[in-house]
Amino acid sequence: MNRIENFEELKKFHELFEAKIKNSPCRVLICAGTGCQAGGSAKIAERFNELAGTDANISVEFAPEAAGHPVGVRRTGCHGFCEMGPLVRIEPQGILYTKVKPEDCDEIFEKTIKNGEIIDRLIYKMDGKEYVKQEEIPFYAGQTRVVLKNCGHIDAEHIEEAIASGAYQALAHSLFDLTPDEVIEKILDSNLRGRGGGGFPAGKKWQQVARQAETVRYVVCNGDEGDPGAFMDRSIMEGDPHKMIEGMIIAAYAVGAHEGYIYVRAEYPLAVKRLQIAIKQATEAGLLGENILGSGFDFQLHINRGAGAFVCGEGSALTASIEGKRGMPRVKPPRTVEQGLFEKPTVLNNVETFANVPMIITNGADWFKGFGTEKSPGTKAFALTGSVKNTGLIEVPFGITPREIIFKIGGGIRNDKKFKAVQIGGPSGGCLTESQLDEPLDFDNVKKLGVIVGSGGLVVMDEDTCMVEVARFFMEFTHRESCGKCVPCREGTLRMLEILERIVAGQGEMEDIEKLRTLSDLIINTALCGLGKSAPLPVVSTLDNFLDEYEAHIKDKKCPAHVCQKLKQYIIDKEKCKACSKCARGCPVQAIHGAPKTPYEIDQSKCIKCGACIAACPFKAIYVA
Amino acid sequence: MLDNSFYEKTDEILSKYPAQERSLIPIIHEIQETWNYIPVELLSYIAGKIGITETKAYSVASFYERFSFEAKGKYIIRVCDGTACHVRQSVPVLNRLREELGLSEKKHTTDDMLFTVETVSCLGACGLAPAMMVNDKVHPAMTPDKATALIKELKEEAAKE
Numbered sequence: 196m197n198r199i200e201n202f203e204e205l206k207k208f209h210e211l212f213e214a215k216i217k218n219s220p221c222r223v224l225i226c227a228g229t230g231c232q233a234g235g236s237a238k239i240a241e242r243f244n245e246l247a248g249t250d251a252n253i254s255v256e257f258a259p260e261a262a263g264h265p266v267g268v269r270r271t272g273c274h275g276f277c278e279m280g281p282l283v284r285i286e287p288q289g290i291l292y293t294k295v296k297p298e299d300c301d302e303i304f305e306k307t308i309k310n311g312e313i314i315d316r317l318i319y320k321m322d323g324k325e326y327v328k329q330e331e332i333p334f335y336a337g338q339t340r341v342v343l344k345n346c347g348h349i350d351a352e353h354i355e356e357a358i359a360s361g362a363y364q365a366l367a368h369s370l371f372d373l374t375p376d377e378v379i380e381k382i383l384d385s386n387l388r389g390r391g392g393g394g395f396p397a398g399k400k401w402q403q404v405a406r407q408a409e410t411v412r413y414v415v416c417n418g419d420e421g422d423p424g425a426f427m428d429r430s431i432m433e434g435d436p437h438k439m440i441e442g443m444i445i446a447a448y449a450v451g452a453h454e455g456y457i458y459v460r461a462e463y464p465l466a467v468k469r470l471q472i473a474i475k476q477a478t479e480a481g482l483l484g485e486n487i488l489g490s491g492f493d494f495q496l497h498i499n500r501g502a503g504a505f506v507c508g509e510g511s512a513l514t515a516s517i518e519g520k521r522g523m524p525r526v527k528p529p530r531t532v533e534q535g536l537f538e539k540p541t542v543l544n545n546v547e548t549f550a551n552v553p554m555i556i557t558n559g560a561d562w563f564k565g566f567g568t569e570k571s572p573g574t575k576a577f578a579l580t581g582s583v584k585n586t587g588l589i590e591v592p593f594g595i596t597p598r599e600i601i602f603k604i605g606g607g608i609r610n611d612k613k614f615k616a617v618q619i620g621g622p623s624g625g626c627l628t629e630s631q632l633d634e635p636l637d638f639d640n641v642k643k644l645g646v647i648v649g650s651g652g653l654v655v656m657d658e659d660t661c662m663v664e665v666a667r668f669f670m671e672f673t674h675r676e677s678c679g680k681c682v683p684c685r686e687g688t689l690r691m692l693e694i695l696e697r698i699v700a701g702q703g704e705m706e707d708i709e710k711l712r713t714l715s716d717l718i719i720n721t722a723l724c725g726l727g728k729s730a731p732l733p734v735v736s737t738l739d740n741f742l743d744e745y746e747a748h749i750k751d752k753k754c755p756a757h758v759c760q761k762l763k764q765y766i767i768d769k770e771k772c773k774a775c776s777k778c779a780r781g782c783p784v785q786a787i788h789g790a791p792k793t794p795y796e797i798d799q800s801k802c803i804k805c806g807a808c809i810a811a812c813p814f815k816a817i818y819v820a
Numbered sequence: 821m822l823d824n825s826f827y828e829k830t831d832e833i834l835s836k837y838p839a840q841e842r843s844l845i846p847i848i849h850e851i852q853e854t855w856n857y858i859p860v861e862l863l864s865y866i867a868g869k870i871g872i873t874e875t876k877a878y879s880v881a882s883f884y885e886r887f888s889f890e891a892k893g894k895y896i897i898r899v900c901d902g903t904a905c906h907v908r909q910s911v912p913v914l915n916r917l918r919e920e921l922g923l924s925e926k927k928h929t930t931d932d933m934l935f936t937v938e939t940v941s942c943l944g945a946c947g948l949a950p951a952m953m954v955n956d957k958v959h960p961a962m963t964p965d966k967a968t969a970l971i972k973e974l975k976e977e978a979a980k981e
Contacts, residue, residue, distance in 0.1 A: 230948050233958035277947025423902030426944035461849070461886055462898075462943055464956050500849055502884030505941060519844035519872075521883040580904035580946040587947045618903065652946075654903045668906055672941060678883075 196355060198481040201489045202367045205358070212359035219267050221308055222286040223247075226347060228273030228433050229426075229465050231280035235297060236270075239281055242300040243268045269356070272434020272469070274347030275588035276334055279319060284329060284347065291329035292317040321606065334585045337604040339566060341574050342550050343590045346434030351469050354476035357437035363482050365553035366441050369448055370490040373556075378449040379405060382552065385560035386572050390427075391417055391508075391545030392623065392649045393725070394571070394638035397552075400542055403532040404450040407540040414447045414455040414494075415536055417513055417545040421460065421505040422621030423672065425652035427576035428546035430588050432459065432466035435550070436473035440496065442549030444483065445556060446542050447494045454495050456517050456536065458507070461500045470498055505622075505676035509724050510535070510543050512678065523678045524724035545650070547576055567593030571637035575648065581618075581655035582609045598632040601655055612657035616740070620649030622669045622676075623729035625736025626662070645736060647729070661758035662741040663748050667695040669733040677727070684727035687718040691734060700761040703749040711738065757819065763804050764820045769794040771816035781811030822861050829854060830862050839870045848881055856892040893929045893936040895974050898953040899962075902942030910950035914939060916964035920971050934978055935971070 199205050216222070225231075225240045247268055274282045279293035285307055292303065295317060306312040319326045326332045340346075349356040357363075369378050383398030404412055416439065420428040431439055443455050459467050474496055477483040485493045499517050506512045507522040514536040516522040535541025551573060555563045564572040571593040577600065580586045584606035591600060597617055601607070608614050616626040619636075625646035627634070634640060641648050656665065674688040691714050694707050715731035722728045738745065747753050754762040767778070767787075772794035779787040779795060786802045789795030797808070797817075809817045833850045837843035847866055851858050858881055867877035881887045899914045917923070917937050921930050929936040945951040948960030952967075959970065 229943075229945055229958055230960065233945065233948060233951070233960040277945075280948075420944065421941065423906075423942035424904045424946050425942070426946055429944040460944075462940060462953075499846070501886075502845060502849065503886035503940070504884050516845065517842065519841040519880065521880055523883075578946055580949060581907050586904075586949075621903070652903070654907065654946075656907060660907055665903075665907075668903070676941070 196476070196480050198479065199488060200481065202371050205363060205367050205488060208355075209358055209361065209364065212355050216267075216356070216359050219286075222267045222269060223303075223308065224269050224271045224284040224286065224348065224350075226272075226274045226280060226282040226284075227270035227351075228277070228280075228347075228430060229463075230273060230277035231282055232465070234281040234294075236281040236295075238297040239283065239295055239300055240268060240270050242297050243304070246300060246304045269350035270352065271349060272346045272351045273430040273588060274329075275343065275430065275590075276332075276585065277588070278584075278586045282347070289328045289330060291319065291326075291332065293319050333606065334587065334589075334604055337591070337599065338589050339574050339592050340590045341554060341566065342431065342438070342547060343434070343576060343588070345438065346430055346588075349435065351434055351436060352472050354437065354473065354480055354482075357435070357473075358480075361557070362437040362553070363441055363477075365556035366444050366448075366482065367488055369445050369556055370488060370492055375405065375449045375451065378445060378556065381556060381560055382449070385555045385563040386570075387548065387551055387555060387563065388571060388573075388638060389544060390547035390551070390575065390650070392620070392647060394648065397544055397548050400532055400544070401446060401449050404452075404540045404542050407533060409540055410451065411537075411539045412450050412452040413536045413539055413541045414443050414450065414452045415514065415517070415541055415543045416443055416455070416457040416549055417508065417510070417543060418457055418459040418463075418466070419501045419508045419513060420463075420546070420650060421508045421676075422623075422650050422652050424578060424580055424618070424654045425621060425650050426578045427588060427651045429460075429463050429466050430576070431546050431550050432463070433469050436466075436469050437477065438553060439546050439550045440470075440473055440477060440483065442552035443496065444487065444494050445552050446544070446549065448492055450540075450542055452542065453493050454497070456497050456499055458499050458501060458513050458517060461502055467498060467500060474498070504678070505672075506678045506724075506726055509726050512724070513543070514541065521678070523680045524726075526723065547651075568635065568637045570639050575636075575651055577651045577653045579605050579653050579655070581653075582612060582657040582660070583607070583655040584609050593637040594635045596633050596635055597627055597653075600636075600653065601632070605655065608655065608657050610657075612659060614655070615658050615660055616656045616662065618654040618656060618665065618733070619652070620647040620732075621652045622673050623647060623726060623732055624649045624652075625732050626656075626665075626740055628740045645739065646732070659756055659758070661699075661754050661756040662737045662744050663695065663754075664699055664756075664758050666734045666737045667692070667699055670695055670730075673726070673730040677730075681721075681723035681727060683718045683721040684723065684730060687714050687722075688730055690714055691718075691731065695734070698745065698748050699754070699759045701748065701752040701759075703745075705746075705749055707749065708738065708742075708745060760804055764799060765797050765802055765804065765806070765808060766818055766820050767795050767797060767808075768816045768818060771814050773814055773816075775813065777811045777813060778808035778817060781807045783807060822859055826855075826859065826862060827865065830865060834866065834869055837870075841870060841872050841876075843870055844872065844877060844880055845884075848887055852887060856894075856896070857888050857890055860889060890929065891933065893934050894978060895934060895954055896936045896938065898938050898940040898943070900941075900943040900945065900949070900951045900953070901939045902946060902949075904946035905942075905950040908949040910952075910962070912964050913950055913952065913962045913967050916967045917971065920968055934975070 283292045387397045388394040510531045512522040512524045576590045670692045679685045786798045
């Protein structure tokens, strides 16, 4: 689009685009987030475009100057309900079709778009109830979507749609009506806390950077969402990139920075692409780059791709990586606000934190404080995954309980199994158990329970999950991702991993529990960076809550959840065995013996638990205990 | 020795970035995307061009998991072993892929240079667990049997080309 010269023009464009969308008789919004694209949503968009294209009166391009185009086909970012994808939303009715296939498009076009009929088989159903409208589905009804409001509802590849939804109004308001100090004051007043895990007040960071004597400053966005089981930031970058970019420009104005960097994981190619498009379009529109909206303020924004190092999510490692160095944390102080990127004062916040900024500027700190709790105002996006019926991306106010999230929004445990724990905070976090399900989730309360909110991954685990194995899994992760700079993390995580591997293999001893605790203490107190210090938390948390499972592995050599391969026992059911000898012949280590007409037996000391006998038995006589 | 075309292409990549240390990682990304691995000779060449030592360039390239000095296959399969995928059985999918292709924890690439199988910490597709990525395409809700079918399909696709 053409360059927008000033605030007045931006207001006009906003009204114009908003009216175009409001007056559009029908909009088909196809989810083009990573999840739905994997389910084939690109083909669905293609088909809808073809269908709309056959009608001479229907335009599928976003052309604000052209009048009279009844159907607009848009590719949006993630709706969050990945479980039910690919998703197609039809406006203005707000109908949500789930699990849509390319061959459904013709029918949707004929019945729903042309004649307003609902197609029964494509709407969401739960517990015998049918939900036509997206907002009524329990998964959405339980949420408060503020930051993610536009995700799934606008086309992330067209800045016109973002402008229609009000993007860059907060920036213009800041540039023309507020001084940098007033912007900082607003953010301070809102008590917006860092969404990346630490929960440090963003306004304080900005204030500290603004007070530095050095005048060259940087604004950096941490999009290196490395926690396994988390994809909140990915969805914002893919679904509403302008919101976060706007937040960064406002931060830059507040602290007097003229250059910024977005550090994104290379594993998120779609997010990188959408950000590139957004930056290009914003620059062309005069909302980024030189002399933004004619205000005289300049801000250049660059994208740096990560390269698969989890540790780069740590502030000083991230800035080192942008500088072209190994991503290794350094000793602090000096802190990032004093000497960050290129040793200059740097504002470093994560994607979700920046995405909150424009709304706070527009609606005010009090509006923001109307959500959440006193000490943790606002909302938080969580990635709800694991053994829960409705997986996906959700946004809820702070203070909500895990029970509401898992059982109301998440619809309960998959296959109606029994809930065991929910892992929060990724490899730096821990588990919440049944007795903690009614504790409010906010930065401070969760800390009291010995875990952290972290970036927002919630992995639900049921009775079939072995907590010792989960602890081993996280330790393997943190050990692999340890940058190796400090001894406590490099060596300590390896020793902890070795002990856990012994335990899950049935070779643990009771002293091992004490050793794990000692090592945890040591690492927590002496590691160099936040990631190292928190690496033992999953072990500490499982030891505190599931000591009985550790003891079962060590004392009884049993895995109560029947997960740990080496603790499994293969047993031949004497009633079912017909002594055909097929299992014995199939056994690679000759662990099965028997005589004709008497049931066969497995020698447990020889058995390598490969499962070949189960596959060989024609009578299903062999089971795992 | 690499032939001249490698250096010509590298010059083309270098021309897009300022000759500074900070350009190293973006340049290595492009090198890897061009040849699917980083020829060591080119790393020395880049170091000279942007004014850093060879050891420094090597220390950076070897630090990051995504960069590889070994040539990779035409299809790079990254099996997600993030928490959500792990609890929804990603390991059997990985095992099946390795079995099908004769690969192991140590051997990542098939001799015909068609497939590379790696694990990745998280693809951020946790709602679709277990997930994996073939080059840039995400495959959701994998099972060992789906993995077998996909390998067959990719082999056929490669044979046609």
